[in-house]
Amino acid sequence: MKINGQCHCGEIQYTAEVDQNKVIACHCSDCQEISSGPFRIAVMTLPNSVIFTVGKPKEYIKIAESGNKRAQGFCENCGTTLYATSVGDGDKIYGLRIGAIKQREQLIPKVQIWCRSAALWLKELSDINAFDTVPTI
Ligand SMILES: [Zn+2]
Ligand SMILES: [Zn+2]
Numbered sequence: 637m638k639i640n641g642q643c644h645c646g647e648i649q650y651t652a653e654v655d656q657n658k659v660i661a662c663h664c665s666d667c668q669e670i671s672s673g674p675f676r677i678a679v680m681t682l683p684n685s686v687i688f689t690v691g692k693p694k695e696y697i698k699i700a701e702s703g704n705k706r707a708q709g710f711c712e713n714c715g716t717t718l719y720a721t722s723v724g725d726g727d728k729i730y731g732l733r734i735g736a737i738k739q740r741e742q743l744i745p746k747v748q749i750w751c752r753s754a755a756l757w758l759k760e761l762s763d764i765n766a767f768d769t770v771p772t773i
Contacts, residue, residue, distance in 0.1 A: 639679075641737040642690075643716035649690035650718075652732060653682040659734065659743045664750035666698060670708060671717060671733075674755040678720065678731035679743050686719075686730045693718055 637656050642649040658680035667676040693709035698720075700706065705723040710716060721730045734740045748754070757764075 637739070637742070639732075639737050639739045641718070641732065643711035643714050643718060643736055645711060645714035645716075647691045647713045648688065648693050648711045648716075648718060650686055650688045652687070652730065653685035654679045654732065654737075654743070655682065656743065657746060659745045659747075660731070661745040661748040662750055663748060663752075663754035665753050666700070667750075668753070668755075670696075670698070674758060675748075676717075677734045677743075677745055679734055679737070681730040681732060683727040683729050686728065686732070697723060 637654055638651065639654050640649070640651045656679070659677065660680070661675055661677045663675045668674060670676070691711070694712040695707040695709050698706050698708050706720045707723050708717065709719045709721070711718065716736055717733050718736055719730045719732045721728055734743045737743065
């Protein structure tokens with residue numbers, strides 16, 4: 637499926653072709669720290685399908701436990717995290733963070749990984765008081 641996305645400030649904009657069946661929620665501690673949230677959700681792109689139409693993301697190279705290097709792309713201006721991808725030459729497949737994708741409502745997670753480090757309260761999320769906006773105090 638064709639998607640388009642952008643960071644919060646709009647300095648980085650992109651299009652890509654993604655595989656709707658490869659939407660992954662990752663609960664690993666690296667994803668928690670880098671997103672500063674409980675988990676991250678990414679959709680995998682088809683090889684070499686990402687085109688940056690506006691701007692150029694900054695990349696932070698993360699070294700995994702396995703020694704693998706992964707480039708983590710983000711907007712230098714507003715800090716929105718956009719993707720992870722391989723380092724170096726060869727076909728480029730991106731794991732695009734779905735929050736910055738306009739069509740994100742159609743991207744439903746199909747699998748969760750690294751659940752051993754998942755926030756325990758996530759299982760009870762539907763039981764926590766929920767408001768459409770911010771409640772008046
Ligand atoms: Zn930005
Ligand atoms: Zn992760």
